[in-house]
Amino acid sequence: MRSLRCVLVLGWATLLVGTTVSAEPERVTYALILANNIGTEPKQAPLRYADDDGARYYELLSPRAKETVLLSVLDAETQASHPGLAARTAPPTRAALQQALGRLNARMAEDKARGDLPVLYFIFTGHGQRGAAGEGAVSLLDGAFTRTDLYTQVLAPSQASLIHLIVDACDSYYFVHARGALPVAPAQWEAVRERLALRELARYPHVGAVLSTASEQESHEWSAIRSGVFSHQVLSALTGAADVNADGRVEYSELQAFIASANQGVNDVRGRLEVSIQPPALDRAAALVDLRHRVGLGFLLLAPGLEGRVWVEDARGVRVAEMNKERERSVVLGLPPGPGYFLRTTGREAPFRFARAGAVVDGGALSWREQSFAARGAVEDAFRDKLFSVPFGPRFYEGYMASLGQSPVAPEQQADLTP
Amino acid sequence: MSLLSLALALTLAGSPCHGERVVLVPLQPVALSTAEARRVEDLVRRAAETLPGACLESRADTVARVRARGGRLAGCSDAACWGAQVLAIGADRLVRGVVLGVGGTRSVALTLVDREGRESHTTVELSPAEAASGPDGARAREALLGMWTARAEPRADKRARVLPTVLLAAGGVALAVGMGFGLTARQTQKSLSTGSGDCGGEGQAFRDCFAGRLREGRARASAANVLLGAGALLGAGATVLFIWETP
Numbered sequence: 001m002r003s004l005r006c007v008l009v010l011g012w013a014t015l016l017v018g019t020t021v022s023a024e025p026e027r028v029t030y031a032l033i034l035a036n037n038i039g040t041e042p043k044q045a046p047l048r049y050a051d052d053d054g055a056r057y058y059e060l061l062s063p064r065a066k067e068t069v070l071l072s073v074l075d076a077e078t079q080a081s082h083p084g085l086a087a088r089t090a091p092p093t094r095a096a097l098q099q100a101l102g103r104l105n106a107r108m109a110e111d112k113a114r115g116d117l118p119v120l121y122f123i124f125t126g127h128g129q130r131g132a133a134g135e136g137a138v139s140l141l142d143g144a145f146t147r148t149d150l151y152t153q154v155l156a157p158s159q160a161s162l163i164h165l166i167v168d169a170c171d172s173y174y175f176v177h178a179r180g181a182l183p184v185a186p187a188q189w190e191a192v193r194e195r196l197a198l199r200e201l202a203r204y205p206h207v208g209a210v211l212s213t214a215s216e217q218e219s220h221e222w223s224a225i226r227s228g229v230f231s232h233q234v235l236s237a238l239t240g241a242a243d244v245n246a247d248g249r250v251e252y253s254e255l256q257a258f259i260a261s262a263n264q265g266v267n268d269v270r271g272r273l274e275v276s277i278q279p280p281a282l283d284r285a286a287a288l289v290d291l292r293h294r295v296g297l298g299f300l301l302l303a304p305g306l307e308g309r310v311w312v313e314d315a316r317g318v319r320v321a322e323m324n325k326e327r328e329r330s331v332v333l334g335l336p337p338g339p340g341y342f343l344r345t346t347g348r349e350a351p352f353r354f355a356r357a358g359a360v361v362d363g364g365a366l367s368w369r370e371q372s373f374a375a376r377g378a379v380e381d382a383f384r385d386k387l388f389s390v391p392f393g394p395r396f397y398e399g400y401m402a403s404l405g406q407s408p409v410a411p412e413q414q415a416d417l418t419p
Numbered sequence: 420m421s422l423l424s425l426a427l428a429l430t431l432a433g434s435p436c437h438g439e440r441v442v443l444v445p446l447q448p449v450a451l452s453t454a455e456a457r458r459v460e461d462l463v464r465r466a467a468e469t470l471p472g473a474c475l476e477s478r479a480d481t482v483a484r485v486r487a488r489g490g491r492l493a494g495c496s497d498a499a500c501w502g503a504q505v506l507a508i509g510a511d512r513l514v515r516g517v518v519l520g521v522g523g524t525r526s527v528a529l530t531l532v533d534r535e536g537r538e539s540h541t542t543v544e545l546s547p548a549e550a551a552s553g554p555d556g557a558r559a560r561e562a563l564l565g566m567w568t569a570r571a572e573p574r575a576d577k578r579a580r581v582l583p584t585v586l587l588a589a590g591g592v593a594l595a596v597g598m599g600f601g602l603t604a605r606q607t608q609k610s611l612s613t614g615s616g617d618c619g620g621e622g623q624a625f626r627d628c629f630a631g632r633l634r635e636g637r638a639r640a641s642a643a644n645v646l647l648g649a650g651a652l653l654g655a656g657a658t659v660l661f662i663w664e665t666p
Binding site for chain 2: 246248249291292297299301304305306307327330332334357358359361415416417418419
């Protein structure tokens with residue numbers, strides 16, 4: 001009788017565990033990154049750091065993704081600073097994009113069939129423009145890739161259950177959204193309305209959009225960090241710097257507030273970013289990154305006490321994360337474990353290294369020394385003193401969310417103060 | 420027998436702890452629930468109770484202190500702030516920490532601070548499933564013990580005591596050599612004042628020998644005075660430095 005009871009209990013427990021496991025499908029991440037310095041129009045001067053941004057997105061996302069595709073022609077400087085990466089890239093052409101999309105969609109369909117949850121990062125850094133018809137487009141190596149192309153070739157056929165669309169380009173808003181009058185006669189409006197509706201983000205509730213410009217605006221690059229300003233802020237946020245409630249997840253609202261705080265001190269309107277960030281309508285609390293999952297990253301803990309503007313540079317001099325930390329906030333940055341790093345503040349630096357993926361380094365235990373290098377970049381660079389000049393943390397976030405009238409993320413978990 | 424055991428247990432429980440008073444502040448969760456962080460904290464608390472010479476404050480008392488300070492101790496970035504916090508809470512040593520649930524595993528980063536604000540740090544990786552497992556407890560004990568013993572013999576103090584020791588040794592040597600010179604000078608003075616100073620002959624030869632012995636004696640006396648003075652100065656300097664560097 002006792003053994004029968006044991007068998008019954010074991011069977012029930014197995015059933016319960018099986019149900020629990022199947023209740024939470026595994027998230028499988030893919031990333032498709034397009035980075036192109038060259039514009040399609042003669043008036044568009046070549047960018048300097050779009051390929052660097054693409055390489056940084058690749059290095060940050062590839063440890064946590066099942067497959068990461070980088071379509072970019074890296075310039076000599078970027079190839080030197082990211083050795084071996086060029087061999088894993090393909091040119092950012094329409095054909096290469098379609099080939100990559102086809103392969104990723106096939107893999108994501110297999111994931112879905114297994115009951116997993118495929119997540120796709122679709123990222124573009126480079127030139128963008130608004131065409132004569134008002135339709136936004138970004139520049140590939142062999143021509144423009146329009147908003148129509150985005151919806152018909154990327155979003156509509158995608159097998160992903162969740163898509164994070166990140167675009168750092170001039171007029172990027174119009175690459176995703178339509179606004180204003182279209183050059184269509186009133187008599188033709190009804191005929192094209194249904195077709196146009198298919199090109200609205202509202203039709204794709206599983207897509208979240210992070211766009212560098214909310215209006216007709218240029219994107220900016222910053223020579224001191226060899227990066228586009230917007231991409232640098234997004235990449236910093238995705239390391240975990242924007243995780244305001246220390247739950248290990250970076251939600252869209254946290255990213256939005258992080259970028260707002262980073263640009264708060266920029267007085268020059270030409271340098272201030274007006275971004276457009278829209279979470280997936282299906283799940284407005286969807287996380288852009290989740291550091292809780294097993295990923296091939298090392299983790300730097302910045303505990304309460306450290307405050308002010310801090311940034312992390314790797315041994316190659318690439319600034320991989322930057323923030324202005326509120327004193328009482330705990331932050332964990334997830335970084336690729338390979339190279340050695342320096343945690344820096346004004347006038348001081350502390351070297352550190354992750355022994356392996358998954359290792360945690362306590363920033364409070366690091367040995368600081370006087371900074372032994374001169375700041376790079378032009379002295380007149382207005383971004384140096386103004387970006388990240390406002391501390392980011394729960395106080396800023398709550399105020400910012402209140403000003404937008406949006407719901408904030410759950411408050412930070414506190415230590416258990418029950419006796 | 421059981422009554423005797425109970426009486427012994429009560430006696431031990433009631434006896435005051437004579438070690439250093441240690442306060443373990445409730446650990447802050449990051450990417451982890453409060454309940455999970457509490458389980459890890461209990462694990463760390465059990466490990467801290469085994470530290471040699473440590474008297475760990477009960478959790479209830481610590482929680483009452485933290486509540487009285489608004490539910491959270493302020494973060495510190497320098498020794499003065501840390502030291503003031505330890506003093507304010509009435510402890511000899513303070514253990515603070517963060518429990519992390521990142522990368523599919525759990526870790527705890529701990530900081531031990533003393534009254535002077537000196538910090539020791541350790542990070543312990545725990546098994547992902549159950550915090551109270553045997554290996555986790557052993558790892559936590561080992562890490563805490565390493566941190567505890569590291570702070571007992573601060574390397575900075577050792578380095579700081581090197582200079583007074585060198586000064587004292589140099590002063591001692593100078594005094595000893597000076598005393599030797601002084602004794603020989605004294606001997607020369609005695610032999611010259613009471614006798615011929617071991618000089619033989621007569622006339623000019625005797626006078627030259629006597630004058631030579633006199634010069635030797637004076638030189639030895641001067642050297643003795645200089646060495647004794649230097650020895651005294653070095654000794655005084657070493658004493659002042661020693662007192663200055665005593666915590």
